[in-house]
Amino acid sequence: MSERPVAGHPIQRLDDDVHQRVRLGVLTVLAGVARADFAHLKATLAVTDGNLGRHLEALERAGHVEITKVIDGRRPRTWVRITRQGRHALRREVEALRELIAGLDGAAEPGD
Amino acid sequence: MSERPVAGHPIQRLDDDVHQRVRLGVLTVLAGVARADFAHLKATLAVTDGNLGRHLEALERAGHVEITKVIDGRRPRTWVRITRQGRHALRREVEALRELIAGLDGAAEPGD
Numbered sequence: 001m002s003e004r005p006v007a008g009h010p011i012q013r014l015d016d017d018v019h020q021r022v023r024l025g026v027l028t029v030l031a032g033v034a035r036a037d038f039a040h041l042k043a044t045l046a047v048t049d050g051n052l053g054r055h056l057e058a059l060e061r062a063g064h065v066e067i068t069k070v071i072d073g074r075r076p077r078t079w080v081r082i083t084r085q086g087r088h089a090l091r092r093e094v095e096a097l098r099e100l101i102a103g104l105d106g107a108a109e110p111g112d
Numbered sequence: 113m114s115e116r117p118v119a120g121h122p123i124q125r126l127d128d129d130v131h132q133r134v135r136l137g138v139l140t141v142l143a144g145v146a147r148a149d150f151a152h153l154k155a156t157l158a159v160t161d162g163n164l165g166r167h168l169e170a171l172e173r174a175g176h177v178e179i180t181k182v183i184d185g186r187r188p189r190t191w192v193r194i195t196r197q198g199r200h201a202l203r204r205e206v207e208a209l210r211e212l213i214a215g216l217d218g219a220a221e222p223g224d
Contacts, residue, residue, distance in 0.1 A: 011137030012158050021131050024212070025123030031216055046124050094216060097209055100136070104143055104206060 010103065013096040017062045018089045022047055022055040027064060027090045030082035038078040056080060064089055122215065125208040129174045130201045134159055134167040139176060139202045142194035150190040168192060176201055 018024060025045040030036055036044075042052050059065040064086030068079045082090070130136060137157040141148055148156075154164050171177040176198030180191045194202070 009137065009141070009156050009158070011133060011140065014133045014136075016133055019131075019133050021123060021126045021128055024126075025121065028123065028212055028216060029121070044121050046121070090216075094213055097213065100140055101206055101209065104140060104202075 010096040010099040013099075014093060015089060017058065017064070018093045020055065022051060023059055023064075024090075024093065026052075026055060026059060026080070027082060027086055027093075030065065030080060031087065031090055035079045035081040038080065041080065059086070062089075122208040122211040125211075126205060127201060129170065130176070130205045132167065134163060135171055135176075136202075136205065138164075138167060138171060138192070139194060139198055139205075142177065142192060143199065143202055147191045147193040150192065153192065171198070174201075 018027060022045060025047075026041060029041060029044055038052065038056075041056075042049065045052065047055075056065065056067060060067050063083060065080050065082055068081075070077050070079065130139060134157060137159075138153055141153060141156055150161075150164065150168075153168075154161065157164065159167075168177065168179060172179050175195060177192050177194055180193075182189050182191065
């Protein structure tokens with residue numbers, strides 16, 4: 001192994017704001033729908049209220065989602081939708097992941 | 113949006129031990145080589161000594177890599193290699209990521 005850097009390993013283009021497991025899940029679910037509610041995200045991703053709430057706040061702070069709280073009948077409901085910026089961030093993440101996976105496909109598997 | 117869980121969203125099969133950005137990078141680099149040294153990993157992934165060191169320890173604790181410290185001439189050198197378990201864990205991660213990306217490809221992009 002030389003110590004020369006391999007320019008631009010795809011891992012360098014992954015953004016922790018998007019790559020983190022629950023956040024990537026939220027953006028992935030939202031990419032295909034106009035909006036989703038908190039309960040749907042929670043059930044789909046199999047996470048706790050607290051965990052999902054924290055990651056939604058982080059995604060909102062980063063500008064990747066918009067959160068709207070409404071009263072639906074008599075119960076409060078939290079709607080979440082992906083922003084244009086969030087969609088672009090997800091696209092960059094997926095491009096880096098594709099590149100990373102393509103690099104692996106070309107790698108030998110010595111001694112396995 | 114209904115509250116019915118979508119059974120087995122691929123995000124549920126991502127393991128934080130492997131998915132975390134630097135750890136995924138380490139395993140990806142190691143998958144294609146017999147072993148790599150600390151300096152090579154650091155340069156390839158563009159991370160600090162401290163950050164790489166912490167994630168290597170976590171990967172070693174999880175059984176995904178083996179770390180060997182040797183004296184090479186007069187300087188200490190840290191070699192890292194992926195274990196069979198680490199290779200399997202990386203394969204599971206990549207399978208879940210492929211599925212996640214495939215799901216996105218099929219998703220409409222309303223209003224973008």
